[in-house]
């Protein structure tokens with residue numbers, strides 16, 4: 001497999017979500033044939049949540065052996081457990097509460113009412129990741145990592161021109177004064193995200209067009225964080241036609 005970036009353009013956000021759903025179902029079944037378990041990293045973007053809901057609605061949902069799938073989060077909002085704005089709560093509602101998956105496979109970031117402060121919570125999440133390390137460094141093997149992108153180029157909770165995006169050593173950072181509410185968050189760092197075998201980035205809508213153009217043109221990741229994310233095996237940008245309007249034609253594979 002080559003370590004390449006691909007851009008797959010779909011007619012609209014429904015087609016985009018359907019394509020990611022089909023790919024997730026086939027890829028996870030294939031990976032589970034070859035591995036005892038797989039690790040999937042989720043986030044809070046709207047497309048990824050649509051994908052989780054579509055996996056839940058798919059007749060192929062139960063072809064995945066969910067007992068051997070572990071879920072992690074690329075970022076989480078620092079809110080009380082069960083808050084409707086938490087990324088884990090949204091993922092539970094869309095999919096995780098509906099499948100046969102052991103509770104210990106769902107590795108939520110700590111919640112703000114759990115008795116830890118934000119820094120201790122980030123450290124606790126890093127420790128849980130390290131506990132599941134597969135021998136290489138202090139992270140599990142992330143098989144599939146979903147990333148959304150903000151119109152400013154942020155991904156997970158790594159925002160432009162901030163110190164968190166420069167972090168090289170830690171796997172997890174505490175984020176304060178986030179420009180996107182809520183102000184406090186927990187995020188995987190760039191090296192942690194880039195340890196993923198496959199990164200699946202989703203972008204939908206005209207407000208994401210300029211940032212996608214910048215990322216593919218090689219913008220600095222300090223200014224456009226998504227530009228610095230690259231999976232070890234493959235990085236696929238699943239985009240809709242509106243988001244693709246500023247991407248050079250030679251970089252595009254159209255699915256319609």
Ligand SMILES: O=C(O)[C@H](O)[C@@H](O)[C@H](O)[C@H](O)COP(=O)(O)O
Pocket residue numbers: 043044045046047075076077087147148149150154155156157180
């Ligand atoms: O907690 C969050 O806010 C998300 O994890 C965030 O990083 C998100 O993925 C992007 O902001 C894109 O979100 P949309 O795809 O909904 O625009």
